[in-house]
Structures are given as C-alpha cells and as structure tokens.
Amino acid sequence: MCDNSDNSQTEELRQKLLAELYAGAGAGMGAMLLDEQRVRRGGQEELDRIARQHGIE
Numbered sequence: 001m002c003d004n005s006d007n008s009q010t011e012e013l014r015q016k017l018l019a020e021l022y023a024g025a026g027a028g029m030g031a032m033l034l035d036e037q038r039v040r041r042g043g044q045e046e047l048d049r050i051a052r053q054h055g056i057e
Contacts, residue, residue, distance in 0.1 A: 013047045018040075038050060
C-alpha cells in the first residue's frame with residue numbers, strides 16, 4: 001500500500017521530469033518529447049529510470 005507521501009514524491013518527480021522535457025523541447029531538442037508518455041504513465045520505478053537517463057536526481 002502506498003501512502004500519500006510516496007504519491008506526493010512520485011508526482012513531484014513526474015512534474016520535474018515534464019518540466020525538463022518541455023524545456024529541452026523548447027530549446028530545440030524536440031526528441032525529448034518522445035519520453036512524455038513514459039513520464040505521464042510511469043510509476044515510481046519508471047520515473048526513477050527516466051530521471052537517471054536525463055541526469056536528474
């Protein structure tokens with residue numbers, strides 16, 4: 001069972017990743033948007049994996 005703290009951390013990471021993807025796309029790296037659906041649908045483990053791929057802690 002997940003508590004609100006875990007959900008809050010997951011959503012915070014999701015928002016951070018989306019902001020990073022949109023910033024990159026706005027800076028001319030449109031391919032970053034390819035990960036948008038992975039970020040929107042992913043659980044904590046998937047988000048952690050994406051964060052590592054993008055160098056986000």
